[in-house]
Amino acid sequence: MKDNLIRLENISMSYGEKQVLKSINLDVRDKEFITFLGPSGCGKTTTLRIIGGFEHQTSGNVYFDGQLINDVPPHKRQLNTVFQKYALFTHLNVYDNIAFGLRISKTPEHEIKERVQKMLSMVNLSGYEKRAVVSLSGGEQQRIAIARALVNHPRVLLLDEPLGALDLKLRKEMQTELKAIQQALGITFIFVTHDQEEALTMSDTVVVMKGGKIQQIGTPIGIYNEPVNAFVADFIGESNIIDGIMNEDYVCTFGGKTFDCTDCGFAKNEPVDVVIRPEDFRMVMPREEIICGIVENIVFKGVHYEMHVKSGDITYLVHSTIPEVVGTFVGLEVEPFDIHIMKKSKPEEN
Amino acid sequence: MKKKLSPLSLIYSLLIFVFLYAPIAVLIIYSFNASKSRGTWGGFSLKWYAELFSNKDIMQALITTLSIAVISAVVSVVIGTAAAVGIYYSRRRTKALLTGISNIPMINADIVTGISLLLLFIFLKLDLGYVTLLLSHITFNIPYVILSVMPKLRQLDKNAFEAAIDLGATPLRAFFSVIIPEISPGIVTGAILAFTMSIDDFVISFFTTGGGVSTLSIEIYTMAKRGIKPEINALSAIMFLVVMTLLLIVNIRSSKVEKKKER
Numbered sequence: 001m002k003d004n005l006i007r008l009e010n011i012s013m014s015y016g017e018k019q020v021l022k023s024i025n026l027d028v029r030d031k032e033f034i035t036f037l038g039p040s041g042c043g044k045t046t047t048l049r050i051i052g053g054f055e056h057q058t059s060g061n062v063y064f065d066g067q068l069i070n071d072v073p074p075h076k077r078q079l080n081t082v083f084q085k086y087a088l089f090t091h092l093n094v095y096d097n098i099a100f101g102l103r104i105s106k107t108p109e110h111e112i113k114e115r116v117q118k119m120l121s122m123v124n125l126s127g128y129e130k131r132a133v134v135s136l137s138g139g140e141q142q143r144i145a146i147a148r149a150l151v152n153h154p155r156v157l158l159l160d161e162p163l164g165a166l167d168l169k170l171r172k173e174m175q176t177e178l179k180a181i182q183q184a185l186g187i188t189f190i191f192v193t194h195d196q197e198e199a200l201t202m203s204d205t206v207v208v209m210k211g212g213k214i215q216q217i218g219t220p221i222g223i224y225n226e227p228v229n230a231f232v233a234d235f236i237g238e239s240n241i242i243d244g245i246m247n248e249d250y251v252c253t254f255g256g257k258t259f260d261c262t263d264c265g266f267a268k269n270e271p272v273d274v275v276i277r278p279e280d281f282r283m284v285m286p287r288e289e290i291i292c293g294i295v296e297n298i299v300f301k302g303v304h305y306e307m308h309v310k311s312g313d314i315t316y317l318v319h320s321t322i323p324e325v326v327g328t329f330v331g332l333e334v335e336p337f338d339i340h341i342m343k344k345s346k347p348e349e350n
Numbered sequence: 351m352k353k354k355l356s357p358l359s360l361i362y363s364l365l366i367f368v369f370l371y372a373p374i375a376v377l378i379i380y381s382f383n384a385s386k387s388r389g390t391w392g393g394f395s396l397k398w399y400a401e402l403f404s405n406k407d408i409m410q411a412l413i414t415t416l417s418i419a420v421i422s423a424v425v426s427v428v429i430g431t432a433a434a435v436g437i438y439y440s441r442r443r444t445k446a447l448l449t450g451i452s453n454i455p456m457i458n459a460d461i462v463t464g465i466s467l468l469l470l471f472i473f474l475k476l477d478l479g480y481v482t483l484l485l486s487h488i489t490f491n492i493p494y495v496i497l498s499v500m501p502k503l504r505q506l507d508k509n510a511f512e513a514a515i516d517l518g519a520t521p522l523r524a525f526f527s528v529i530i531p532e533i534s535p536g537i538v539t540g541a542i543l544a545f546t547m548s549i550d551d552f553v554i555s556f557f558t559t560g561g562g563v564s565t566l567s568i569e570i571y572t573m574a575k576r577g578i579k580p581e582i583n584a585l586s587a588i589m590f591l592v593v594m595t596l597l598l599i600v601n602i603r604s605s606k607v608e609k610k611k612e613r
Binding site for chain 2: 075080083084086087089090091092100105148152
């Protein structure tokens with residue numbers, strides 16, 4: 001494959017007894033924005049650090065541009081990193097921080113000057129050259145860290161939860177800005193986050209990880225609409241995950257009612273997880289064939305209302321733009337293609 | 351939050367300062383006394399200082415003290431900084447253990463340290479003298495360097511070293527062009543502290559020197575045994591001022607660092 005820039009092959013990683021990565025296989029295409037998404041401890045940062053060369057995998061191979069780079073030390077890899085807490089050098093001013101990498105590669109001073117200026121204007125911090133890094137705000141330090149990495153024209157930029165320390169508004173701004181920078185420069189970005197919204201907003205490809213394993217690789221839309229298992233469905237946005245039975249192809253039962261659905265290929269009467277997004281329920285008049293229940297509570301969320309509807313033992317999460325009075329008996333309608341059937345995950349994976 | 355002191359607490363504070371500094375003040379005043387008698391004031395004079403600087407033994411001791419202080423400060427800064435970096439980057443349990451061990455010499459009574467070093471030197475069949483004196487000063491200075499460098503390491507971003515390597519620096523270059531400059535305020539404080547401790551020490555030096563090599567504090571002790579001469583006042587006054595100046599520098603430096611952090 002020509003446009004594969006990085007390939008991870010059977011990467012496993014253990015710290016003593018503890019196995020943090022279990023046979024990771026991944027291809028990263030050139031110029032794509034790929035995000036490792038997962039809860040803390042899922043191995044996403046470890047994977048990033050293995051690509052950066054800061055950790056050495058217990059087994060498996062890392063290829064860069066077709067070359068095996070297992071034994072290439074980090075300072076010789078053609079990639080740069082933006083660290084979680086920025087890791088700026090406090091004894092240097094802004095200019096010298098950004099120039100650090102260029103000075104090591106013995107770039108002529110006049111070229112350094114030009115490139116540093118260009119980077120500063122790209123991150124909207126022109127005129128900050130002489131400032132001490134400790135005098136900058138979190139957002140500004142973040143931009144300097146990005147400039148310091150990108151000034152070296154890396155083929156790949158690794159970003160380890162770089163927006164975690166910023167407040168919500170600044171974070172949204174930086175998301176847009178980072179995406180714009182990535183597209184303008186045409187560099188591969190490998191981004192690590194635990195924030196699903198961040199992943200969906202910025203990425204071309206999302207890699208969902210859990211317990212040292214890759215759960216799903218796909219586009220943001222693909223992962224949101226077609227999660228492969230209950231974990232992914234729950235992690236990417238909110239979901240109702242209900243125990244159900246697959247009666248036969250295209251027919252399933254949950255909540256005591258039988259529904260048409262669009263999935264097939266399960267054993268007859270196989271127990272499954274039924275996943276339904278809260279926004280895919282429509283509140284209608286109660287009737288026999290659909291799930292009916294009582295509205296237990298309602299919370300205003302800005303764009304929509306969030307309601308819990310209790311039907312028998314199951315409480316459904318429903319998002320609707322139309323509020324319903326608590327205590328009302330309602331029906332919940334759902335389209336066949338919004339019912340997602342997942343194989344029950346094996347207990348050892350949970 | 352500036353509150354005016356009530357008269358009572360003002361008096362109390364003044365009393366504390368009088369108790370603390372009166373003996374030193376008396377010492378300094380009498381070092382300028384023209385009369386040899388300790389009880390009477392014979393007018394202002396610098397003659398004891400003049401005599402001090404023409405006393406060969408004292409001048410020799412001064413050279414020993416300063417050279418020991420400088421060399422032991424430099425050596426302990428190198429060893430102590432390396433040790434601090436090693437401790438900082440080791441695993442959590444090892445870190446706690448090593449920090450504890452490196453602190454023991456500081457809380458250990460000087461006389462115990464002095465005697466143990468003496469025994470060690472005898473055991474190793476080293477002749478007591480300049481070398482053993484220097485070795486012991488290096489030994490007791492190292493913990494102070496570690497103590498000054500450690501906080502700067504803790505303030506360091508945990509990825510600073512990796513960031514330098516990531517930007518293309520070899521590990522060696524990353525250490526010298528990022529880690530060392532980042533912790534340099536701690537290293538300088540450690541050096542000044544080590545220098546001060548070395549000048550200040552009497553007990554350990556007393557046990558570990560020999561062959562006629564003596565430091566100022568040992569010289570003062572020897573002279574005092576023969577009866578206190580006003581020269582001693584002059585010498586002690588100078589030593590007090592040197593040590594106090596150095597400690598002031600250390601304190602001002604660390605409070606500056608604090609302020610920088612608060613910004």
